[in-house]
Amino acid sequence: MAIQILRDLRGLRVHVVHPPDSERSKLVEHLRRIGCMVDAHWPVPDSWADGADIVILSIEHDVRTEIQRLLKSDGSRRPTLIAVVSYEDPTTLQLVLEAGAVAVIERPIRPFGLLTNLTIARSLWLERREAAKKLHKLERKLAGIQRIQKAKTILMDGQGLSEADAYESIRRQAMSKRLSMDDMAAAIIHANELLQYRPKGD
Structure with missing residues (x-):
């Protein structure tokens, strides 16, 4: 490098x-x-x-x-x-x-020393940028796992499914709609939030 x-x-x-x-x-x-x-x-x-x-x-x-x-x-x-x-x-x-x-x-x-400073600085900066990319990727992955877990809980509570069956339901729906598991989970969470929403005065 x-x-x-x-x-x-x-x-x-x-x-x-x-x-x-x-x-x-x-x-x-x-x-x-x-x-x-x-x-x-x-x-x-x-x-x-x-x-x-x-x-x-x-x-x-x-x-x-x-x-x-x-x-x-x-x-x-x-x-x-x-x-x-x-x-x-x-x-x-x-x-x-x-x-x-x-x-x-x-x-x-x-x-x-100028060449040494340039080389070290550029190396450190590139390493930091790569580490930041990896961290961002891990954060996105963790957020996706958390969304899938929340979607599973919604299906388990709403449809009486086991955790394994809830996961399988999300997987099947994602495949049929050609979505990622994460996107499907987000859609389930959004739909659940709409169902639970009650305008004031109703």
């Missing part, structure tokens, strides 16, 4: 959000030497740039509000985030933690 990430670094779109100074110039130069496609921005944008694979964000205390606004923007588009810091004081570290950066680059910026 690490070798693949190293190969993929060439051609990645990196957005450098950093004040226009000599440090930014050095950083952009180093990144382009590695093979990244680099865009530099300042001031801090309101949202994540379209198509950015990695954002290297300068942690500046005088734009803390703007940084926090960026961090609260659309999380589904959030790229790999690397922080650039000048000091390791508690306030700076707190902002780095709030940002959720997966790597940190210290000023003065030097070529040595």
Whole structure:
């Protein structure tokens, strides 16, 4: 995986959000030497740039509000985030933690270590994204199991079926209607809720 990430670094779109100074110039130069496609921005944008694979964000205390606004923007588009810091004081570290950066680059910026930071940051970000996908899939599976269990209970209480027979009934109905078990269970629950609904005044 690490070798693949190293190969993929060439051609990645990196957005450098950093004040226009000599440090930014050095950083952009180093990144382009590695093979990244680099865009530099300042001031801090309101949202994540379209198509950015990695954002290297300068942690500046005088734009803390703007940084926090960026961090609260659309999380589904959030790229790999690397922080650039000048000091390791508690306030700076707190902002780095709030940002959720997966790597940190210290000023003065030097070529040595930049490739390592990019590789580690990208690897961690990809692992987190994969873990989030697996978690979401498990949550959906658990929710489906819970819906099927609820639908079984409805059939057991309403039709006097055993648990096995209730499950088989859901399975047969799902097959006949060409639905998943989960969708069939949701339909049974919805129908039961409609039957139980009584408008006020009835």
